[in-house]
Amino acid sequence: MRPTRSVDYRTLAHLRLPPAVSDFIDGGSGDEITLHENTAALRRLRLRPNVLSGTGVPDTSTTVLGTPLATPIAVAPVAYHTLAHPDGETATVRAAGDAGALTVISTFSGQSMEEAARAATGPLWFQLYRFRDRDVTRTLVRRARRAGYAALVLTVDTPVLGRRHRDLRNSFALPPDVRPGNFDADHHTGLRHASPGHSAIARHTTEALEPALGWADVAWLRRITDLPIVLKGVLAPADARRAASEGIDAVIVSNHGGRQLDTTAATIDLLPDVAEAAGGHCEVLFDGGVRDGTDALKALALGARAVMIGRPALWALAAGGGEAVHHLLTLLTEELSDAMALCGRPTLADLDATLLAPATPVCRHTTTARREAP
Template sequence: MLPPPAGPPATVAAGGDGDRPPVSLADFAELARRALPPGVWDFVGGGSGVETTLAANRAALDRVAVLPRVLTGVERPRTHAPLLGREQAMPVAVAPMAYQRLLHPDGEPALAAAAGAAGVPYVLSTLSSTPVEEVTAATAGPVWFQLYWLRDRGLVADLLDRSHAAGCAALMVTVDVPVLGRRLRDVRNGFALPPEVTAANLPAGRDDLAHAGTPGVSAIAAHTEAAFAPALTWADLAWLRERTRLPLLVKGVLDPRDAVRAADVGVDAVVVSNHGGRQLDGAPATATMLPEVVAAVGERIEVLLDSGVRSGTDVLRALALGASGVLLGRPMLWALAAGGRAGAQAALDLLAVELRDALTLTGCADPTQARRLRTLTGD
């Protein structure tokens, strides 16, 4: 059963003399910066290379103007919308993000519980710092499992079996990480995981390289190179489609031709994503490619937008560009760092308020109507 429409957002203490609670998702960023060690802040906030694509994601969304409709008689729109055939409280899922105990001791269970209370799916990363079984037990809401393709096919099969047994509602395979993008902040910081944060879904010791700090080397990149299979193919995706009866999403699609081919394999949705600007620096912004992907697949599969979403207005923009919904990433980590589960809940409450305002101001009774709005893109 979905929660009732959000009322006034929950509050989270900002900390410091004279500070006020956050009134937008962006406000959580400064709270997180204060709360986190500099290396962890860079790990979360940084992109690859000189961060051109990281900046482009935000700039592309800011260029999207939505043309409001008037005299539609809408007083209080619904934010509920379907994703993968199930009604959600918003057309939003919390994106898969690794090692959330870096941000807060309660980590993934806290963020999953906040998502469940808000009525939106939580996507659990393969590189979660909490086992999948504990995360699904921590929330009554839907958990989708995100799969990285590992060199050890036996481990891939084991993760599939565990995600099914744990009751995950969907499977999301990430296809844009044959190797980790060169994230210069992490390289400069010689970033490595602290001993208490592990890749809890992998067998003990399989993440040792991620803890081996070396000046001028990203330990996360070293671990990824050793663990991930770089040569994932369409045949692997077809094998995965045959292996699971869960709804299957492919995350990391930018070229419309790849979206069409994914639909041909039988996936249920693609996620237009450049990994938050953390893989190929110089890849296009996701908001730029979204309309082309939507046009290419038509109504065959759902299309979600990832990378750069920071507000309810951004959710509206994505819907107006043709998306079925969005993945919300970094702001949820900021909120987790700022206040644990309460911080994450406050952020999702704010997002619901912002989305409802955006729908009201454009004359839309629900997110489905927002997909019929016109958009203008400035130069």
């Protein structure tokens, strides 16, 4: 099957991956209400296109923190690309760079940030966690700068890990051929073993990451680096205003793909207020449930400068390595371009909230609401 839409890659990935790995990638926390709501809320929004605009071929190029990009669709930081494919992050960054897309490499990448940087053909950001031991985070910051990463993305929604029942049921642990590429494997042997009913990832996170993460950590990061800082996981307007006043360069409206606090609202429903609060003082990016070009269009119209995809990138990587990731990003960009043409908006700067139909009706045809795979 040649995929014609991003979710086709999920079907192909499921054929290749062990069920516990598919569960780790696809799953969310709690009853997975937020996981499903992210996609459902995007699908509920209805568009109101303009016609006779003489648009021609739309221009999907943009800049994010001053970096020119051919597409506003970026790869979100997702841990362990090597779970999906042995080529891991190096394949992803090459594919994304060739598609003109930004990639954010996770602290818990399956290959080291230096290996990923050497393979890169496009811009890279590095995602950071604040470890209990600040020196671990400080070392990652220095390495990222030395390796040429253009910005640091501090994930702020993970003082503890969400309860991910699929991983608990599967007693999920890293397979023997997957390792945390940025760390000495000896220090992370706990990631390979989970006692029944527990997740090795959850235990490791609890032990390693700082549970009292606060604005003081953001100020500390600002002091130790001159790289642009992006906060990932900002959902409340007050937090966006604080980020802007702390000199933060960008915020990402994200609920971690429904993997942290379950019943958190869909990111698309929270985006407009955050964008307004950021008020042009810092850039706003978005993730959560983006599966096609119209999803991206809606987030861009509601104030995002770029949108990121998490699971679809891993599905494509699992299905067909870097080539499939390149195809996925090209496909999503073409879908976005088509949607812009059909809406009569020639550039991303022309996208605004007037594209959304007023009083968008709730979709009663639940069969058309896309649900993440159970």
